[in-house]
Amino acid sequence: MVDIIKASKDHVKRIARVCTEGYWSTYSGLLPAEYIERIVKEFYNQQRILKEVTHTDRNWGGYFVALEDEEVIGAGGGGMIGDTSGEIFVLYMDPKRRNEGIGTRLLAAITEQQKNWGATEQWVSVQKGNQKGIPFYEAKGFSFQYEKPGYANKEGEDFVSLRYHRYI
Ligand SMILES: CC(C)(COP(=O)(O)OP(=O)(O)OC[C@H]1O[C@@H](n2cnc3c(N)ncnc32)[C@H](O)[C@@H]1OP(=O)(O)O)[C@@H](O)C(=O)NCCC(=O)NCCS
Incomplete structure (x- = not known):
């Protein structure tokens, strides 16, 4: 049985692992290894995730x-990124457990939280070319709005993010 729950500090190590593995599996072949390493180190280290589960x-x-x-x-x-706008900042499945309907349940839990905060619309940024993410969001009713430079680009890098939107 798979339960969807709000994470606590007991889950920090395992969140770091699933996000790191998910990120590598999603972006190998799409982004250079040094870029992937940089992002994973910055966002999916246990110290940061501990803060992110305790300070919400x-x-x-x-x-x-x-x-x-x-x-x-x-x-x-x-x-929330505005009075009535929510955003999905991160969403990863264990690469071996995709397409079982579990990502849908995680998205629903995050969406419920945002609706309780007054959200009537939702945004997400997806890396251009991410075929493990884009079809999912499109299946959930998101539609492409515009392109923007990748949030983690350093000088000389020109990776592109796509902004997707849906009403909730
Ligand atoms: C995106 C992700 C979290 C979705 O979780 P998941 O458990 O695999 O997705 P689900 O099984 O709940 O949902 C799959 C839905 O997307 C659709 N879908 C998935 N891949 C698809 C594809 N290649 N083409 C068409 N539809 C697709 C399915 O039809 C299903 O739609 P339905 O609910 O209407 O039947 C997961 O696949 C993942 O970790 N992907 C890689 C990481 C990533 O890209 N994350 C997003 C970064 S912003």
Whole structure:
């Protein structure tokens, strides 16, 4: 049985692992290894995730995890970016557990949280070319709005993010 729950500090290590593995599996072949390494180090280290599960508010609602036998097989979270706008900031399944409907349940939990904060619309940024993410969001009713430079670009890098939107 897979449960979707709000993460606590007990889950930090496993969130770091699932996001790191998910990120590598999603972006190998799409982004250079040194870029992937940089992002994973910056965002998916245990110290940062510990803060992110213990300090939550409207701008960052904390991680939700998909738990099976104590194991974290998926993780995601988001927050409000305006009075009535939510955003999905992170969402990863264990690469071996995609397409079982669990990502849908994680997205629903984050969406419920944002609706309780007054969200009527939702945004997400997806790396251009991410065929493991874009079809999912399109299946969930998101539509492409515009392109923008990747949030983690350093000088000389020109990776592109796509902004997707849906009403909720
Ligand atoms: C995106 C992700 C979290 C979705 O979780 P998941 O558990 O695999 O997705 P689900 O099984 O719940 O949902 C799959 C839905 O997307 C659709 N889908 C998935 N891949 C698809 C594809 N290649 N083509 C068409 N539809 C697709 C399915 O039809 C299904 O739609 P439905 O609910 O209407 O039947 C997961 O696949 C993942 O970790 N991807 C890689 C990481 C990533 O890109 N994350 C997003 C970064 S912003």
